Amino acid sequence: MKKLLAAAVLLVALAAFVVTSAAADTGGTDRPFTGTGVGAATFVPDASCPLGFRTVSEGSGTARHLGLVSVAGSHCYTPPNVTAGGRMTLVAANGDELHMTYTGTCDPANPPPPGELVTCTSDNVIVDGTGRFAHASGETHWTVLVTSAPLDTPWPLTVTWDGTLSY
Numbered sequence: 776m777k778k779l780l781a782a783a784v785l786l787v788a789l790a791a792f793v794v795t796s797a798a799a800d801t802g803g804t805d806r807p808f809t810g811t812g813v814g815a816a817t818f819v820p821d822a823s824c825p826l827g828f829r830t831v832s833e834g835s836g837t838a839r840h841l842g843l844v845s846v847a848g849s850h851c852y853t854p855p856n857v858t859a860g861g862r863m864t865l866v867a868a869n870g871d872e873l874h875m876t877y878t879g880t881c882d883p884a885n886p887p888p889p890g891e892l893v894t895c896t897s898d899n900v901i902v903d904g905t906g907r908f909a910h911a912s913g914e915t916h917w918t919v920l921v922t923s924a925p926l927d928t929p930w931p932l933t934v935t936w937d938g939t940l941s942y
Contacts, residue, residue: 812836
């Protein structure tokens, strides 16, 4: 009887290990994921974008579960008011990365005179990562406040986000 009980306990422990390992492989546990940052957006020629240019953003900030981060992203602006085909990477201080895709909108839709504020929002999907974020998943909502400037100069921006991260 003791052998049967020991075998049953061992099987339950093994099943729990297998289930836990499978959950980790498919993304792990959902965690709150928030952050803030500052940076700048520039506009570079890109014939693959509808308006002939791509918005490229770079910056730095702090993110929950990553600490200090550098952020790099780019997208095409598609009339009437959509940021499309966005790709973004957050890099933690230790080099681990989170990779995202995103779409969003900006208000006002047309660039205002220099010095005026543009508010952009996006829904970002975490699609993968490296290091401890390999196979990461999740969703975040970003709010970006951009100060307009002439198109041939960087546009300063601040960003906040919140959502979930699973790894």
